[in-house]
Amino acid sequence: MATVNTEGNGPGHVGADAGPRCPHLDGYAPLSPGQLANPYPMWAHARATAPVFYDERLGMWSVTRYQDVVGVLRDPETFSSAEAFALRQPRLPEELATRIPPGFWRPRMLVAHDPPEHTKLRRLAQKAFTRERVAALEPFIRSTCHQLVDRFPERGEVDLMVAYANALPLKVITSILGFEADEGPDLRQWTEDFLVMATPARDGEDDDVADAQIVGRIERMVAMTERCAALVEERRQAPRDDVISALVQAADTGDVQVAPYDLVTLALELVIAGNDTTANLISHMVHYLLEDRPLWEQLLADRTLVPAAVEETLRRRGSSKGLFRRATADVTIGEAQVRSGDILHVLFASANHDEALFTDPERFDLYREKVGEHVGFGRFRHSCLGAPLARLEGRVALEVLLERIPGLEPVPEQHLEYAPTLTTQTLLHYRVSVPRFRETP
Numbered sequence: 001m002a003t004v005n006t007e008g009n010g011p012g013h014v015g016a017d018a019g020p021r022c023p024h025l026d027g028y029a030p031l032s033p034g035q036l037a038n039p040y041p042m043w044a045h046a047r048a049t050a051p052v053f054y055d056e057r058l059g060m061w062s063v064t065r066y067q068d069v070v071g072v073l074r075d076p077e078t079f080s081s082a083e084a085f086a087l088r089q090p091r092l093p094e095e096l097a098t099r100i101p102p103g104f105w106r107p108r109m110l111v112a113h114d115p116p117e118h119t120k121l122r123r124l125a126q127k128a129f130t131r132e133r134v135a136a137l138e139p140f141i142r143s144t145c146h147q148l149v150d151r152f153p154e155r156g157e158v159d160l161m162v163a164y165a166n167a168l169p170l171k172v173i174t175s176i177l178g179f180e181a182d183e184g185p186d187l188r189q190w191t192e193d194f195l196v197m198a199t200p201a202r203d204g205e206d207d208d209v210a211d212a213q214i215v216g217r218i219e220r221m222v223a224m225t226e227r228c229a230a231l232v233e234e235r236r237q238a239p240r241d242d243v244i245s246a247l248v249q250a251a252d253t254g255d256v257q258v259a260p261y262d263l264v265t266l267a268l269e270l271v272i273a274g275n276d277t278t279a280n281l282i283s284h285m286v287h288y289l290l291e292d293r294p295l296w297e298q299l300l301a302d303r304t305l306v307p308a309a310v311e312e313t314l315r316r317r318g319s320s321k322g323l324f325r326r327a328t329a330d331v332t333i334g335e336a337q338v339r340s341g342d343i344l345h346v347l348f349a350s351a352n353h354d355e356a357l358f359t360d361p362e363r364f365d366l367y368r369e370k371v372g373e374h375v376g377f378g379r380f381r382h383s384c385l386g387a388p389l390a391r392l393e394g395r396v397a398l399e400v401l402l403e404r405i406p407g408l409e410p411v412p413e414q415h416l417e418y419a420p421t422l423t424t425q426t427l428l429h430y431r432v433s434v435p436r437f438r439e440t441p
Contacts, residue, residue, distance in 0.1 A: 021054035021061070021342070023335065028055055028062075031199065036418040039321070040362065043350035052336035058422075060324070060343040061336060066354035066375075068333055072325055072346050073379045079325035079344060087197045090214055099222050101229075101261065108262050109269045124250055124258065125266055125385055129273075134388045137172060141393055144171050145400035152434050157411055161430040164401075165282035166275070169393055173274030177267060178235060178242030183227075190224040190268070191276050193217040195421040228264045243270070273386035276424055277319040277377075281394045283430045285313040286401065288364045290410040290432070295364060300406055303399060310394045311371045315352045316364050318376030319425055320384070322347040345422060348375045407435040 025046050029035055035042055043064050046053060051065040063069055072079045086106045108121075148167050152158050170184035179187065197217055232248055239245040244267055251258045258266070289296045289309065299305050325344045330337070338344065352374045353361035365371075377384035384390070401408060411431040419426035 021056075021337075021339075023050040023053050024055070025050050025053040025062075028053070030058075030422060031420045033417075036420060037416055039349070040353055043347065043353060044355075047350065047354060052333045052338075054336070058345075060345050061333075061338060062345045062347055062350075063322075063333065064347050064350040064354075065334075066351040066357050069322075069346050069348060069351040069375060070379060072333075072344060073375075076381065078328055078331055079346075080328050081323075081325060083326055087194075088199070088214075092215065092218065096215065096219060096222070099226075100218075101222070101225055103261055103265065104222070104225065107265045107269075108259075109265055119381075121258065121262070121266060122381075122385070124247060125270060129385050129389055131388065133176065134392060137176070137389070138392060138396060140175070141168070141172060141396045142400065144168055145397055146404070149400060149404045152405075154434075154436060156434060157431050158434055159429050160286060160432045161279065161283045161427055164397070165279040165286075165430070168282070168397055169275040169278035169390075172389070172393065173271060176243050177270060177274070178231065178240060178244040186220075186224060186227075187271050188275060189220060191272050192419055192426065193221050194268075194272065195276070195424050195426060196419060197221065198423060199421045224268070225264060228267050229261075232260075232263050232267070243267075270385070273384060274389060276426060277384060277386055278390040278393045280317075280319040280425055280427055281310070281313055281390055282397045283427050284317045284319075284425075285309055285394060285398060286408070286432070287410065287416075287430055288313060288316060289398075290408060292364060295366060296408075298366060299398070300402055303402065305366050306395050306398050306402075307391075308366045308368075308371070309398060310391055311374070312364055312366060312368055313394070314376030315358065315368070315371055315374035316361075317425055318349055318352055318374065319390075320376065320378065321349045321421075321423055321425055323378065323423060348378060349425065351375050405434060409433040409435075 025042075028042060028046070030039060030042075046062065046064045051068060052061055052063050054061050063072055083106075087104070089105045092100075145164075145168060148164050152163065158164075166188055167184070170188055171181065173179075174181055174184050174187065197214075231244060235242070235245040236248050236252065239249060244263075247263055247266065251263055289299065295309075299309060322345055325346055327338045327340055327342045327344065329340050332338070352358065355361060357370060357373065358368070377387040377390075409432065411433055414429075414431055416430065417428045419428060
């Protein structure tokens with residue numbers, strides 16, 4: 001049985017007082033296959049009966065109602081991002097343990113900082129996603145979408161998640177950051193490894209000793225960290241027109257003071273911001289539109305509805321389930337007595353289904369009122385840096401599919417499988433049936 005981590009080595013770390021917390025939610029098992037595939041009924045039950053509840057196994061509170069979620073995000077002094085995020089730290093083989101760089105287990109990412117450090121690092125990270133840089137990418141994104149469709153079989157099945165939804169943002173983010181084009185698959189695997197390791201151990205897992213799968217994940221993560229550190233040094237010696245060069249230059253000239261390893265962490269955080277969010281947006285959007293065929297037909301007839309489809313997907317199944325916060329003082333949220341040092345899982349995805357704001361939340365509605373109030377990208381100072389790029393890629397990716405493969409169909413009776421994470425809704429596969437499609441214009 002996995003236990004709550006009270007040594008500060010994982011997201012479930014709580015304060016020194018680890019006494020009982022309540023209320024609880026019977027049946028909550030967010031890493032079970034059933035709730036990974038469809039967490040919404042359980043969250044609806046929570047909103048109705050225990051909107052802020054404690055899970056002893058994960059060692060954290062879950063916040064499920066829209067107003068409570070926004071309230072926590074609006075109050076960073078009481079609900080801090082610092083020390084609220086860490087990776088699982090199992091015991092490793094000695095050879096691998098000696099390669100672990102400083103800060104590996106508690107990465108100094110934007111999501112784990114408060115001002116003034118957060119302000120400083122975010123200003124640096126925004127160089128990757130300026131409005132001008134993002135807008136200038138549209139022709140490249142569109143041509144990349146067409147190239148990916150060209151590789152689909154003329155007839156038959158294709159895994160849209162792998163061949164399109166993952167492939168597109170990886171091509172974009174590797175290009176703008178400065179990685180080599182063929183490093184996309186490794187960066188995608190690193191993203192999955194990182195998100196899984198940022199999730200507390202499940203029942204039946206021993207978090208003290210790493211099994212072969214966990215060792216493999218950490219080996220890949222260390223290798224990618226070493227690769228990124230080498231790339232930072234390469235760009236320091238020979239800058240190019242890419243974001244990593246801009247980050248290095250800004251840090252070296254004193255525009256923003258950061259520790260050397262923080263540049264590596266920040267670059268890899270931008271990898272996550274630039275690929276996982278978008279990949280899940282694209283696949284889930286196509287899934288909902290194809291499952292309810294009249295919606296797909298509406299978009300074929302009226303492409304001006306594409307932005308609405310993007311926003312409704314972000315609400316209906318946003319890529320982020322939520323992020324962690326740490327209480328800096330004893331505080332009451334509804335009936336929950338949260339203690340200083342407690343960790344809260346702030347569930348954006350549950351808030352986006354709150355019936356108090358979104359009528360019939362399970363329905364995918366292209367004309368939904370207040371859809372712009374969703375928190376699919378978070379809110380306030382920790383809103384997702386990659387949101388403008390994700391929206392652009394999602395829109396263009398859907399437009400190209402509508403144009404090239406209007407007869408696209410979902411493979412029937414397929415089981416949608418998700419990576420075992422608390423922070424993202426990472427879909428592993430989504431298979432579609434491809435009829436003859438139109439040639440590249």
